[in-house]
Amino acid sequence: MTQTIPYARPLLHEFANEFSVLYGTAELFAAVPGLSEQQHRDVAVMLDALRNLAALLERVEPEPDPYRLTAELVHELRTPLHALLGFAEMLLVGEARGDCLLGVVTAGRHMASLLDGVREPxxxxxxxxxxxxxxxxxxxxxxxxxxxxxxxxxxxxxxxxxxxxxxxxxxxxxxxxxxxxxxxxxxxxxxxxxxxxxxxxxxxxxxxxxxxxxxxxxxxxxxxxxxxxxxxxxxxxxxxxxxxxxxxxxxxxxxxxxxxxxxxxx
Missing domain, CATH: 3.30.565.10 (Histidine kinase-like ATPase, C-terminal domain)
Structure with a gap:
């Protein structure tokens, strides 16, 4: 479970930096209608941030290590990460923009919740x-x-x-x-x-x-x-x-x- 998983702050810090780029860009898209040339460039930035996140997760080993996320946390983060990649790629080609934006923000909030820990019932x-x-x-x-x-x-x-x-x-x-x-x-x-x-x-x-x-x-x-x-x-x-x-x-x-x-x- 998320709250019992030991993870290292050095790698988590890298994760948080990439995530801030992703989430900030997604929130901007939610407020601006249409996709301009600049927005296409912003989507490319978001995709780069997502790919960097994916690369960070690939560095995880099966056993806990002071400088790595554990396999359990990686497994929990993998689905929303893949969702974000899929939605961002559809945004890039102009497919289903409204649903994509909702998916990006929902997945981003889910990833943030995983990093924050478990809330009260x-x-x-x-x-x-x-x-x-x-x-x-x-x-x-x-x-x-x-x-x-x-x-x-x-x-x-x-x-x-x-x-x-x-x-x-x-x-x-x-x-x-x-x-x-x-x-x-x-x-x-x-x-x-x-x-x-x-x-x-x-x-x-x-x-x-x-x-x-x-x-x-x-x-x-x-x-x-x-x-x-x-x-x-x-x-x-x-x-x-x-x-x-x-x-x-x-x-x-x-x-x-x-x-x-x-x-x-x-």
């Missing part, structure tokens, strides 16, 4: 948090030719949770699902409430898992994509939310990973 809409996660993952899904569908339902989906932890847990499941599914497949995300429980279910069209594979994935921190490192971290994040992670999978028929949380009373 509060009353949040699980559906709203999941919608943010779906937005953050959209560029990565598009690159993989995978569609992501969201069904928020119509019931009260309020839970008491740290929205950062919940969003990161959902992002991990979405990343896994996208990398498990073949091109031209779909990941479905559903938020529902049953009595006193709110459930976030992420279903993929991948190859599925055996019971032995699921047990091994829950233990490993191999760092490989398609489940891998993200699943143990997700288990820790969900446990910190006093929730439960359930897995339903059949070889050849895909998998469904569900986060179950206590509904907000009242």
């Amino acid at each position: 509060t009353r949040v809409s699980a559906g709203a948090v999941v919608a943010q996660a779906v937005l953050l993952i959209s560029a990565e899904a598009q690159a993989a030719d995978v569609r992501v569908g969201l069904d928020r339902g119509t019931g009260d989906d309020a839970v008491r949770a740290d929205p950062l932890r919940l969003r990161q847990a959902v992002l991990n499941l979405l990343t896994n699902a996208i990398h498990c599914g073949p091109p031209d497949s779909e990941v479905s995300v559903a938020v529902s409430r049953d009595a006193d429980t709110v459930t976030v279910a992420v279903r993929d069209q991948g190859p599925g898992l055996t019971a032995g594979q699921i047990a091994a994935l829950m233990r490993t921190r191999s760092g490989e994509r398609a489940h891998g490192l993200g699943l143990p971290i997700t288990c820790e994040l969900v446990a910190a939310l006093s929730g439960r992670l359930r897995v339903e999978s059949t070889p050849g028929r895909g998998s469904c990973f569900s986060i179950e949380l206590a509904a907000y009373p009242g």
Whole structure:
């Protein structure tokens, strides 16, 4: 979990400097209509900052080191970083500007929250948090030719949770699902409430898992994509939310990973 990860200030200082360039540029775009020649140059600056951030993350080694970020924090930062790259590249060619700007700012705020640490639990809409996660993952899904569908339902989906932890847990499941599914497949995300429980279910069209594979994935921190490192971290994040992670999978028929949380009373 983010607040227990030791990271070194020298590398974090480099990270923060690059991030300030990125975030400041994104905020400027949000206030100015259209893309002028200067704005195109500004996007290029933002892309350079993002690529430098990516290079910094590549310097991380599996074991903690006084001058490096740990693998867990890198894993958590990788998805919003890729989202920022995807949105910025679409901005550069003038695609879907409004959605791109919202994605850049949302991803930037998520990265800032990861660096600031975990906040106290509060009353949040699980559906709203999941919608943010779906937005953050959209560029990565598009690159993989995978569609992501969201069904928020119509019931009260309020839970008491740290929205950062919940969003990161959902992002991990979405990343896994996208990398498990073949091109031209779909990941479905559903938020529902049953009595006193709110459930976030992420279903993929991948190859599925055996019971032995699921047990091994829950233990490993191999760092490989398609489940891998993200699943143990997700288990820790969900446990910190006093929730439960359930897995339903059949070889050849895909998998469904569900986060179950206590509904907000009242």
